[in-house]
Amino acid sequence: MSDSTPATIEDVARIAEVSIATVSRAIHTPEKVATSTRLKVNQAIAITGYTTNAMARSLRLGRSNMILVVAPDIGDPNFSSILVGLENEARSHGYGVLIGHTQNDAQRALEYLKFLNSNQAAGLILFTGILPFGHETMTARLPPSVGIFEPVFNGGIPYVGVDDVEGARKVVDLLIAEGHRKIAFIGDSRTRLAYKRRRAGYDVGLDAAGVPAELRLIQEGDGTLESGRAAVERLFVRDTLPTAFMCVNDQTALGVMIGLKTRGYDIPSDFSVTGFDDVPQATFMTPALTTIRQPRTLIGKHAMALLLELLSDGQPAEMEILLRPDLIVRNSVASPSRRWTER
Template sequence: MPNSAPATIDDVARIAEVSIATVSRAIHTPDKVAKTTRQRVNQAIAITGYTTNAMARSLRMGRSNMILILAPDIGDPNFSTTLIGLENEARAHGFGVLIGHTQNDPERGLEYLKFLSSGQAAGLVLFTGHEPFGHQVIGQRLPPSVAVFEPVFGSKTSYVGVDDTAGARKAAEHLLSAGHRRIAFIGDAKTRLGHQRRRQGYDLALDAARIPPDHRLVLEGDGTIESGRLAVEQLFMRDTLPTAFMCVNDATAVGVINGLTARGYDLPRDFSIIGFDDVPQATYVNPALTTIRQPRSAIGRQAMALLLETLAERPTERREILIMPDLIVRGSVTGPARR
């Protein structure tokens, strides 16, 4: 009769021919273990079926070591790299993560609250820019939480993200240094605090360059490719065109590039475009996109570290940690064309 007893860490160490301490390091702090050793440990785990996840430890210890992550779109290029930082920091401290894909559906957000009400999650990471819809109605008190990428309006939820204002100002100053004075900002949104901060950076740079308000073009947008394309159509209905487009994110910039290319323009000779985020697709568009890079993995690590600190100490005051982004220069910005 086959042995049905669960595999232990001793079994993994025996098969991998390493010590128990090395197995533990390979699981919780893999960056401190040689690659060949990690491979042997991972193979031994696969062979034995050893369970290392935090959910199993939570059941044994009678308390949750899981963190719930709520995201509106797990396909967003910003999500995966940030998740790596979140999960690595969580694992280093004996925690695991659960991913709740809300798809911008309030009902889905409510469904994931069951993990909180049943005690299966000790903390919450929000990519959504808002608290789960309806948690006040059902009387569900949220656990210690932290927001990433999008601050939560009217909430005491702590926030870790890029310095949107400084990054956007850096983008606008890059366009100004190339000689542009007629710069359109695409993606203003009154309901998105991150977008508002990027608009503020745009205004600060143009104020410093003494560009009067009537020489600024600001169009609303929801941060999608389609909103960038629509902005191009709206601008061509006006008498005066910009020489450069400053976009609230890279998706909007791709839409702008698509809209201008469809009209037969030669980029960047006719128009310059700059984005924000530096998603992987930024290098594949033509021309390759000059943009502001978000340190996504660092944001994830900092956010999880802050959340775990909150779980340990339970401070009441809201904290905000902003990380300075970098300007990534590629081929989409040049001097203004003469028309």
């Protein structure tokens, strides 16, 4: 019992007085073994405290029970709650989750590919298509994979994301309802599909409200706090100022708020500001940020479920799963300031 070495299947077999094959069957295909034997085996397992050696099992089966999650940045506030969803779902199906952290470094990513090549993971979850899959040959050896937020590359990999167009649309509708017309969009010009879609939602919403193109003030940034602040500076040298700043994500929104405060303006009485993502800090900004909440845990859950399906069926049920984002109304939006509208 308090042996130094863990019990093996052989120990169980000896105690249950059956062969190791029967033990294995009793565990994995219980219907193929007589009830009485199954009972004996279960008792023996309880006595020995046997746990099947995952290494030996994986070696024999040619695949492991680990799922590799590759993310560029673990510190990303989006990441941890998605991970919770991924993990819970995986565990309930007997899989473990391994986290790979590329820190946006191609070298790192490559090492994870080697890791995959040695069969150490049965499946792959990718955040935002960051792997530098230069060689087509590599692609061939990739295990079943699922993307998060975006499709990964040439369409082969299904993904789970959020309906960014709808999310952005909800923001626009709120601002319009409050009476705003001149709404600036502080975007992210990098290639992420999600950001393009948020921009699309902005346009669709303003189209629906009949706001003409010349009132749409677009500033491209890169999703960072700094780029939000810079966008404010650029807008203030213009003739027309917006009454609201709709930002592509919460970081940018924070930058915008800092920029506006620095210039002595109050939010939301002088300008309204909105974000996207609902990062944990959003509650604590002053004023608390009105934004779009990503159903993060749910995204993780769905992504893992999809992957597990892939692992058993080989075919994904869907190539794209888009979840519905929710508008979280806090205190950073109000009606347009008379100061600007009466000008």
